[in-house]
Amino acid sequence: xxxxxxxxxxxxxxxxxxxxxxxxxxxxxxxxxxxxxxxxxxxxxxxxxxxxxxxxxxxxxxxxxxxxxxxxxxxxxxxxxxxxxxxxxxxxxxxxxxxxxxxxxxxxxxxxxxxxxxxxxxxxxxxxxxxxxxxxxxxxxxxxxxxxxxxxxxxxxxxxxxxxxxxxxxxxxxxxxxxxxxxxxxxxxxxxxxxxxxxxxxxxxxxxxxxxxxxxxxxxxxxxxxxxxxxxxxxxxxxxxxxxxxxxxxxxxxxxxxxxxxxxxxxxxxxxxxxxxxxxxxxxxxxxxxxxxxxxxxxxxxxxxxxxxxxxxxxxxxxxxxxxxxxxxxxxxxxxxxxxxxxxxxxxxxxxxxxxxxxx
Numbered sequence: 001x002x003x004x005x006x007x008x009x010x011x012x013x014x015x016x017x018x019x020x021x022x023x024x025x026x027x028x029x030x031x032x033x034x035x036x037x038x039x040x041x042x043x044x045x046x047x048x049x050x051x052x053x054x055x056x057x058x059x060x061x062x063x064x065x066x067x068x069x070x071x072x073x074x075x076x077x078x079x080x081x082x083x084x085x086x087x088x089x090x091x092x093x094x095x096x097x098x099x100x101x102x103x104x105x106x107x108x109x110x111x112x113x114x115x116x117x118x119x120x121x122x123x124x125x126x127x128x129x130x131x132x133x134x135x136x137x138x139x140x141x142x143x144x145x146x147x148x149x150x151x152x153x154x155x156x157x158x159x160x161x162x163x164x165x166x167x168x169x170x171x172x173x174x175x176x177x178x179x180x181x182x183x184x185x186x187x188x189x190x191x192x193x194x195x196x197x198x199x200x201x202x203x204x205x206x207x208x209x210x211x212x213x214x215x216x217x218x219x220x221x222x223x224x225x226x227x228x229x230x231x232x233x234x235x236x237x238x239x240x241x242x243x244x245x246x247x248x249x250x251x252x253x254x255x256x257x258x259x260x261x262x263x264x265x266x267x268x269x270x271x272x273x274x275x276x277x278x279x280x281x282x283x284x285x286x287x288x289x290x291x292x293x294x295x296x297x298x299x300x301x302x303x304x305x306x307x308x309x310x311x312x313x314x315x316x317x318x319x320x321x322x323x324x325x326x327x328x329x330x331x332x333x334x335x336x337x338x339x340x341x342x343x344x345x346x347x348x349x350x351x352x353x354x355x356x357x358x359x360x
Contacts, residue, residue, distance in 0.1 A: 019285065019286035019287070019295045019298050020285070020286070020295060020297060020298045020301065021286075022284065022285070022286045022298070022337060023284050023285050023286070023298055023301040023302040023305050024301065025337075026284060026302075026305045026309075027301065027304075027305050027308065030305065030308050030309060030312055033312070034312060034315075037316075038315065038316075041059050041060075041312070041315060042058075042059070042060060043058055044056055044057070044058040044060055044061060045057050045058060046191065049185075049186060051178075051186075051188065053186060053188045053189065054191055055186050055191045055193075056191040056192060059311050059315060061192075061193065062311055063304060063307050063308050063311050064192070064193065064196050064304075065193040065195055065196065066195075066307050066310075066311075067303055067304040067306075067307030067308070068193075068195040068196050068198065068199035068257075069195055069199070069254045069257045069258065069274075070274070070277055070278060070281060070303040070304075070306060070307055071199050071202075071203070071281075071300045071303040071304060072198070072199055072202045072250050072253050072254050072257075073091055073247075073250055073251065073254055073274065073275075073277075073278040073281075073303070074278050074281040074282060074285075074299045074300055074302065074303040075202060075203070075206050075246075075250055075296065075299070075300070076088075076135075076243075076246050076247030076248070076249070076250035076251065077091070077247060077250075077275075077278045077279060077281070077282050077299070078282050078285070078287060078294050078296055078299040079215075079219055079243040079246055079247065079294075080149070080243045080244055080247050081223075081279075081282050081287060081289060081291060081294070082219045082220060082223045082243070082287065082291055082292060082293070082294040083219045083222050083223050083239050083240045083243040083291065084142050084143075084149045084223070084240050084243065084244075084291060085149070085223060085289075085290050085291030085292075086142070086148055086149025086150055086291075087149060087150060087153075087275075087279045087282075087289065088138060088149060088153045088244065088247055088275065089150055089153050089154065089157045089275050089276075089279075090134070090138065090153040090154070090155070090156035090157040090160055090275065091247070091251055091271070091274060091275035091278055092157075092160075092270075092271040092272055092273060092274045092275050093156050093157050093158075093159075093160025093161050093163075093164070094131060094134045094135075094156055094160055094248065094251045094255075095251055095254055095255045095258055095270060095271035095274065096160055096161045096164035096255075096265070096267050096270050096271065097130060097131075097134060097156075097160050097163050097164045097167070098127040098128075098130050098131045098134075098251055098252045098255035098256075099127070099164070099255040099256075099258055099259040099265045099270060100163075100164035100165070100167040100168050100265060100267065101126055101127050101130040101167055102123045102124065102126065102127040102255060102256065102259055103123075103168060103173040103175065103259060103264070103265055104167050104168055104173070105117070105118045105122060105123035105126045105127075106118055106120065106123045106173075106175050106177075106180070107168075107173040107174070107175060111168065111171040111172065111173040111174065112173070112174055112176075113173075113176055114176060115176060115177070116175070116176065116177050116180075120177070120179070120180055124252070124256055127252040127255055127256060128249055128252040128253075130252065131248040131249055131250075131251045131252030131255065132245050132248040132249055132252070133248070134156060134160075134248050134251070135244040135245040135246070135247050135248020135249070135251070136241065136244065136245050136248065137155075137156070138152055138153050138156065138244045138248075139240060139241035139242075139243070139244030139245060140241065141155075142240055142241075142244065143236070143237040143238070143240035143241045143244075144237055144241075157275075161267045161268055162267075164265070164267045165267045168265075172264050172265060172266065173264065173265070174263055174264045175259075175263040175264070180260055180263055181260055181261075181263050182194055182260070183195075183198070183256050183257055183260035184256075184257045184258065184259070184260030184261035184262075185260065185261065195257050198253065198256075198257065202250070202253060203300060206296065207296065210296065215242070216294075216296075218234055218239050219239055219243060219294070220292055220293050220294065221234060222234060222236045222239045222240065222291075223291030223292040223293075223294075224291070224292040224293070254271070254274075255271075258270055258271055273324070277303075277306050277307075277310075278303070280302070280306050280331050281299055281300075281302040281303035281305075281306050282294075282299050282302065283302075283331075284298075284302035284305055284306065284331065285297075285298030285299040285300075285301065285302035286298050287299060306327075306331075309327060309330060309331075310323070310327065313326050313327065
C-alpha cells in the first residue's frame, strides 16, 4: 500500500514539476472553454482563395498560421532569456528594419517596380544579415558592456521603426511578384499556410543544433552562473552574444513572413507588441525569466497557446483596445501557476493527500 502511495505521489510530483505541463494545461483549458461556449471554433472548412487555389479555413488554421511566426521568435527569445537573464524588447522594431531592408532589395529605388529588382532569396539573405547585425548590436551591449538586456534593447525599440522608414525613404514599397506572397500565405496546391512549414523547418533546425552541439548546455551554464562557467572554460560573453545573433536570425525569418502577407510594409504597425507575446510564450513555457535552465518545446507550445488565447478573444468579439488587458489577466494567472513556489505547494499538497489516504 505504501509503495502504491509513494508511486502515486511520485507521479503527481513529477507531473507538477514537469515544465511542459503549464503550457499544456493552459492549452487544455482553452480547448475546454471553446468546446463549451462555441464548438464551431474547431470547425475547419475547405475554401478557395482569391487565386483560385483550395485552402483550409478556420480558427485552428489561423492559430497555426500566426502562431508559427510567434513560435519562431520564441526560439530565439528562449535562448536570449536563458543566457542573459533578460529579454529583448526590440523584436517588433527589428522586424520592421529587416522587412524594410528586404523590400528595399526586392524593389530597388522604385517603390512601385514592375518587376523584382533582385531574387527573393537575395532579399531574404540581406534581411538575415541585417537581423543578425541588430542582434549583434544588442548582444555587444549586453555581453561586453554589461548593460541590462531590457535597457540595451530599448535603443532599437525606440529607434528601430524610424530606421526602417529611413531605409526606404519613408515610402511604402510594394512587391509586384505574386510568388513573394507565398511565404506569408498559401503555396498553390498546398491547403496549409506556408508559415507552418517555415516554423517546422526552424524547429527542426534548432533541435538538431541543441542535440548535436553544446549550445544548449553552454547557454544554461552561463545563465545559471556566468562566473562559474568561466572557471570551467566557457566564454560567457560569447555565449550571450551568440544567443542575440540567433534571435536576430529568427526575427529576419519572421520579417519575411510578415512582409509577405501584404507584399508591403507599414513601419509603425508591423509586428506591433509582438515582442511581448514572444516573452509571454517563454514565461508560459515555465522558463525562468532570470535565466538558466530552459525547455525549448515548452516555449514553442507556449507560443501557440498565446496565439490560441488571442484568437479566442477575437472570436468572442473582445475589442482590440481591451485585448491586452484580457490577455494580461489570463497570462498572469498562468505564469503564477508556473512559478516554482506554486508548483512546490501543489506538489506537497498531492503528497500530503496521498499520505493521508494511505493512513486511512
